[in-house]
Amino acid sequence: MRGNGGEAHRAFLDATLPHxxxxxxxxxxxxxxxxxxxxLVQETYLRAFTHFDQHHGDNTRAWLAAICLNLARSQARSAxxxxxxxxxxxxxxxxxxxxxxxxxxxxxxxxxxxxxxARLPEPQRWCVLxxxxxxxxxxxxxxxxxxxxxxxxxxxxxxxxxxxxxxxGTRNPAGGDHGQA
Amino acid sequence: MDRHERSLAAxxxxxxxxxxxxxxxxxxxxxxxxxxxVREDRAGRAAAARLRDAAPYxxxxxxxMAVGLAARPRPARRRGRWLAAGALxxxxxxxxxxxxxxxxxxxxPPAITAVxxxxxxxxxxxxxxxxxxxxxxxxxxGWTVRAGVGELRLQYYRLDGVDxxxxxxxxxxxxxxxxxxxxxxxxxxxxxRDGITVYCPHDDVLVAAALPADRLVALAQRLxxx
Numbered sequence: 001m002r003g004n005g006g007e008a009h010r011a012f013l014d015a016t017l018p019h020x021x022x023x024x025x026x027x028x029x030x031x032x033x034x035x036x037x038x039x040l041v042q043e044t045y046l047r048a049f050t051h052f053d054q055h056h057g058d059n060t061r062a063w064l065a066a067i068c069l070n071l072a073r074s075q076a077r078s079a080x081x082x083x084x085x086x087x088x089x090x091x092x093x094x095x096x097x098x099x100x101x102x103x104x105x106x107x108x109x110x111x112x113x114x115x116x117x118a119r120l121p122e123p124q125r126w127c128v129l130x131x132x133x134x135x136x137x138x139x140x141x142x143x144x145x146x147x148x149x150x151x152x153x154x155x156x157x158x159x160x161x162x163x164x165x166x167x168x169g170t171r172n173p174a175g176g177d178h179g180q181a
Numbered sequence: 182m183d184r185h186e187r188s189l190a191a192x193x194x195x196x197x198x199x200x201x202x203x204x205x206x207x208x209x210x211x212x213x214x215x216x217x218x219v220r221e222d223r224a225g226r227a228a229a230a231r232l233r234d235a236a237p238y239x240x241x242x243x244x245x246m247a248v249g250l251a252a253r254p255r256p257a258r259r260r261g262r263w264l265a266a267g268a269l270x271x272x273x274x275x276x277x278x279x280x281x282x283x284x285x286x287x288x289x290p291p292a293i294t295a296v297x298x299x300x301x302x303x304x305x306x307x308x309x310x311x312x313x314x315x316x317x318x319x320x321x322x323g324w325t326v327r328a329g330v331g332e333l334r335l336q337y338y339r340l341d342g343v344d345x346x347x348x349x350x351x352x353x354x355x356x357x358x359x360x361x362x363x364x365x366x367x368x369x370x371x372x373x374r375d376g377i378t379v380y381c382p383h384d385d386v387l388v389a390a391a392l393p394a395d396r397l398v399a400l401a402q403r404l405x406x407x
Contacts, residue, residue, distance in 0.1 A: 009252035013245055020244065024236035038240055042327075045244045046251055105224050113228050132229035138194060153190040160225025161218060167228055 012052045016045065019061045023068055025134040029117060030072035030126075040075070044068040062140045069126065069144065105167045116166040124159030131156050189215055193222050242324035250298050289374070290355030291329030292348070292387060297374045299326070299335055300346045300389040316340030317404055333387075340400055345390040347404050353384040361394070371398065 020041070027040040044067050048055070055063055117125060126145060130136040131152075141156075142149040191197050192205045209216050316339055323336035334349045360370035360381075371380045371394040378397045380388045388401040 009248050013248060017241055017244070020241055021236050024240060025233055028234050029232065038237060038243065039327075041236075041240060042244055042247050045248055049248050049251060105228050108228070110231055113231055117229065117232065128225070128229050132226050133232045135233075150187065150190075153194050153196075154186065157186070157190040157193060157218075157222055160223075160229070161221040163225035163228055164221040167224070 008052075009049065012049050015052075015057070015060050016048060016064060019064050022061060022134045022136070023064055026065055026068050026129060027072070029114065029129050029133060030069060032072070032076045034114075040068065040072060043071055047071065059140060059143065062136070062143045065130065065134070065136065065140075066144045105164065108167055108170065112170050113163075113167065116163050116170065119166060120159050120162055124155045124162065127152055127156040128159040128163060132160070185215075189218055193219065239322060239324035242322070243326055246295075246299065246302075246324070246326050249302065250295070289357050292331065292333055292350055292354035293357055293372070293374070293379055295326050295328040295333055296335075296346060296348050296379055296387045296389045297377050299348075300377045300391065301375070317345075320344075338404060340403060343390060343392060343400070345388055345392075345397065345400060345404070348387040348389070350385040350387070354381065354387055356381070363398075369398075 023041050023044060024037060027037040027044070028034060031037045031040045044064060048064055048067050117128065120128065123145075127141060130141045130144060131138070136144065138149050138152050138156075142152045145152065188197070188201075188205060192202060195202075197205060209219065318339050319336055320339055321337050323334060326333050326335060328350070331350055331352045331354075333351075336347050338345050338347055356370060357372045360372045362368075362370045368384065369380070369382050371378055373379075373394070376391055377389055378392055378394045380394065380397050380401055382388065382401060388397060388404060390397050390400070392400070
């Protein structure tokens with residue numbers, strides 16, 4: 001794609017810049033260091049521009065998100081700074097507290113939510129991030145993560161529950177977490 | 182995931198048909214576990230939604246600039262040098278360096294390259310015209326770009342009816358080999374790249390415009406923080 005002149009890069013920007021907000025929301029929480037979210041977005045666009053002639057325009061928004069997540073994964077591996085993860089079991093991994101106080105969760109500051117999100121197992125974290133933070137649909141999320149939509153539904157549901165349980169534990173550490181490592 | 186959990190996830194996603202959804206609704210009245218799962222799902226989704234940040238105002242400009250630089254064609258005479266540097270450039274891209282294209286001279290410091298490219302893209306100002314003899318008036322929003330390992334804060338200004346670019350760097354920008362020092366031996370220098378004059382009054386400040394060097398130097402004295 002490089003070297004095709006101004007028309008090519010303007011066509012690329014016209015097709016991709018409308019999705020900048022969604023990309024930033026992903027990068028903000030997928031980057032190994034949140035302070036490098038801008039860099040990750042920029043690198044995503046540069047990588048996408050290089051391969052734009054191979055993109056057939058099916059879903060540019062999902063295509064950009066897949067590039068962004070792949071870059072974030074490889075950067076995290078390089079930096080060896082992956083967020084602490086909780087092993088994902090197939091069933092029964094969510095141990096509910098006595099009550100998830102939705103009003104209390106609503107008063108948590110965003111740093112606590114970010115910390116809890118970073119503690120989710122990666123498959124669940126990506127689903128919550130894509131759907132609930134960045135606004136992608138189930139179908140788009142399945143395309144980005146290359147997994148069946150039923151798997152996405154299960155993961156996002158488990159991720160949300162675990163997030164709520166972790167946050168309830170944050171608000172009420174004496175009784176809320178029930179050993180959710 | 183068992184059938185029960187699958188039904189629950191489908192219900193929460195609004196994917197059950199009307200009859201199945203009504204049945205599940207009725208089931209929720211009697212099943213404490215499912216009701217708790219619904220509450221946790223909704224609480225988790227609401228919490229995650231609070232992380233929806235707006236992108237920084239200058240990110241679109243920064244991305245556009247980086248793509249614009251990457252799109253610039255390279256003169257054929259530099260192809261050999263470019264190929265030799267190819268592996269290094271790819272590695273630089275991976276770690277987040279942006280300024281890969283070399284629109285000026287290949288030996289130019291990255292800050293010079295970025296400033297020349299930005300000057301070639303000066304947009305037409307909007308709003309009230311600025312008469313000659315007035316200014317400087319900033320037009321457009323300032324933005325930050327990466328240049329090599331450093332960053333540049335860029336802002337367009339209009340004064341005396343012409344547009345200039347002011348760049349503040351977070352480190353010394355370096356000096357091109359063919360820089361013209363005036364007076365000889367002093368710090369300030371100018372250099373011409375493709376009809377763009379770049380003026381460096383301090384080691385971390387650059388001013389650029391499509392103007393003769395003497396006129397640009399005179400105008401630069403009126404720019405802020407210069």
